[in-house]
Amino acid sequence: MKKVYEGKTKDVYELDNGNVMLKFKDDCTGKDGVFDPGENTVGLTIEGIGKANLQTSIYYFELLKQAGIKTHYVGANLEDATMEVLPGKVFGHGLEVICRLVATGSFIRRYGEYIADGTVLEGGYVECTFKNDEKGDPLVTAEGLAALGVMTMDMFNSMKEQTLKITKIVADDLKSIGLDLWDIKFEFGYNNGEVILIDEIASGNMRVYKDGKIVEPVELTKLINNR
Secondary structure: OEEEEEOOOEEEEEOOOOOEEEEEOOEEEEEOOEEOOOOOOEEEEOOOHHHHHHHHHHHHHHHHHHOOOOEOEEEEEOOOOEEEEOOOEEOOOOEEEEEEEEOOOHHHHHHOOOOOOOOEEEEEEEEEEEOOOOOOOOEEOHHHHHHOOOOOHHHHHHHHHHHHHHHHHHHHHHHOOOOEEEEEEEEEEEEOOEEEEEOOOOHHHEEEEEOOEEOOHHHHHHHHHOO
């Protein structure tokens, strides 16, 4: 087993069988000792958060498997805080896919003159951003991705279809414990000729409300795992 990448919250290892192992850490992104999933540096360590995030990911990846949606997930060992996954080639230098069910956040900052904060986006609204901190994660359209050679239109359509399906599954699950999903962020990769969901499905990538108030990621993880 060979370490190939050391990330902020996960380390990545190459396995002898050709798959990849993700090792979840207790390090969290944040600033001045305060947890913030939007930050890009390690700000604090929360004991047990690595396993808790892995537990959430296992739960949702298993849910997607039951629904017949292929992802990079192979299996996991919660005690060791590790997850075995299929190798997935990222698109470009990294692409994030956001599905918005309710207009808020940066969506309102861009389009607030046309829509009110808190407006339901019927059917879900999918948008993509390049992972680039210096440029503020710029938006890119399907046509832009194709023109830049990042992915074909067929790949984009597959990614968008999966995003809407996965978002509905997560939203319905959260609704069952009294929570409302407003938006969620995913990463996709390319494996063996298919576009599949990669990385993790964790509370830090979701915006969730309960009784009209936002649920902080650490609390959300507890609500999902301790139902």
